[in-house]
Amino acid sequence: MPSTNLLFKIYQSLIFKLPPEVAHSLTLNVAEYIYKSFLKKIISTERVNSQTKIMGINFPNKLGLAAGFDKNGEYLNFISNIGFGFIEIGTVTPKPQYGNEKPRIFRAIKDKAIVNNLGFNNKGVNYLKDRLKSFDKNQPIGINIGKNSQTKIERAHEDYEYCMSMIYPFADYITLNISSPNTEKLRELQSEKYFDNFLKRIKLMHDKLSTKYKKYVPLVIKISPDMTHHEVLVLCNLIKLYSIDGIIATNTTVDKKVLSNDDFLDNKGGVSGNPLLEKANNVLEQVTKNLGDKTAIIGVGGIMSKESAQEKINLGADLLQMYSGLVYCGTSIINEITRSLK
Numbered sequence: 302m303p304s305t306n307l308l309f310k311i312y313q314s315l316i317f318k319l320p321p322e323v324a325h326s327l328t329l330n331v332a333e334y335i336y337k338s339f340l341k342k343i344i345s346t347e348r349v350n351s352q353t354k355i356m357g358i359n360f361p362n363k364l365g366l367a368a369g370f371d372k373n374g375e376y377l378n379f380i381s382n383i384g385f386g387f388i389e390i391g392t393v394t395p396k397p398q399y400g401n402e403k404p405r406i407f408r409a410i411k412d413k414a415i416v417n418n419l420g421f422n423n424k425g426v427n428y429l430k431d432r433l434k435s436f437d438k439n440q441p442i443g444i445n446i447g448k449n450s451q452t453k454i455e456r457a458h459e460d461y462e463y464c465m466s467m468i469y470p471f472a473d474y475i476t477l478n479i480s481s482p483n484t485e486k487l488r489e490l491q492s493e494k495y496f497d498n499f500l501k502r503i504k505l506m507h508d509k510l511s512t513k514y515k516k517y518v519p520l521v522i523k524i525s526p527d528m529t530h531h532e533v534l535v536l537c538n539l540i541k542l543y544s545i546d547g548i549i550a551t552n553t554t555v556d557k558k559v560l561s562n563d564d565f566l567d568n569k570g571g572v573s574g575n576p577l578l579e580k581a582n583n584v585l586e587q588v589t590k591n592l593g594d595k596t597a598i599i600g601v602g603g604i605m606s607k608e609s610a611q612e613k614i615n616l617g618a619d620l621l622q623m624y625s626g627l628v629y630c631g632t633s634i635i636n637e638i639t640r641s642l643k
């Protein structure tokens with residue numbers, strides 16, 4: 302019987318012949334179909350259980366699926382049965398949108414990296430809400446929200462407020478994604494100029510929703526790896542001031558120099574995977590130094606092995622997430638990491 306790793310290598314060599322976006326949706330549609338059927342019982346991966354309580358939530362283990370992998374909650378049966386301790390779905394926006402022009406995902410295979418310029422392509426928050434209504438979850442689900450590309454930055458908070466109000470009862474935590482490089486000006490929300498007012502508005506809506514639903518859903522901010530030391534400091538101070546529950550460090554980097562050649566220098570979009578590790582870890586380190594124990598820290602960016610996962614834990618991460626590691630290593634990497642962290 303060939304090993305799972307060998308089977309994955311064979312599958313990967315075939316699927317990598319297709320454009321990344323096609324490969325992603327083909328693989329996930331087939332996987333979801335299989336996991337929804339009776340086969341689920343035979344092939345589901347046993348999850349490593351090393352319970353940990355963060356933000357008041359019980360996580361079966363510390364490794365989660367990062368946002369963007371399942372933007373519309375369409376592959377929930379598959380992604381909840383491959384060993385993760387939690388999954389984050391989205392980014393969703395109030396209205397459905399196509400995103401940026403194709404092609405908008407590229408593989409930098411030698412570097413084990415992905416360059417993506419998707420631009421929040423998604424079916425809208427109402428669609429996601431309907432998917433969640435009919436899903437019987439077996440682990441915490443975070444919902445990652447953003448703004449439509451047409452919404453002016455000055456009114457961005459309205460999009461986040463709307464999304465929050467739609468998905469609040471279904472989320473274990475909510476991530477405010479203000480760090481994607483693929484929506485014009487979005488990252489400006491992280492700046493001193495906008496962040497204070499943005500958080501003020503969000504917290505007001507959060508108070509209203511927790512009263513309405515008699516349920517406290519933690520709020521988490523996802524940040525970019527491309528900020529200066531000063532910018533990270535300002536951001537952390539505001540996160541403390543507004544008692545935000547958690548931070549995700551980091552999203553993709555716009556710095557194409559992290560790649561080993563110049564092939565993508567002129568491409569728009571953000572780099573994820575192996576070459577992101579160092580930058581993401583620098584920001585993670587600063588964040589853990591600036592935020593006390595009260596804020597949960599989720600480390601993401603460049604986790605491709607148990608060693609890189611452990612590095613983030615050593616830098617102070619309470620939880621971890623991965624995306625590109627799945628594309629390059631297959632699902633067996635999940636248990637390899639969760640077993641080693643245990």
Ligand SMILES: Cc1cc2nc3c(=O)[nH]c(=O)nc-3n(C[C@H](O)[C@H](O)[C@H](O)COP(=O)(O)O)c2cc1C
Nearest residue numbers: 367368369392417551552573574602603623624625
């Ligand atoms: C194709 C692709 C799409 C992504 N879409 C989103 C998204 O919609 N929202 C988000 O917050 N992050 C998104 N990300 C960023 C990931 O969640 C993660 O922060 C980043 O890829 C770094 O982790 P990695 O090195 O393990 O891939 C996306 C990443 C990739 C590669």
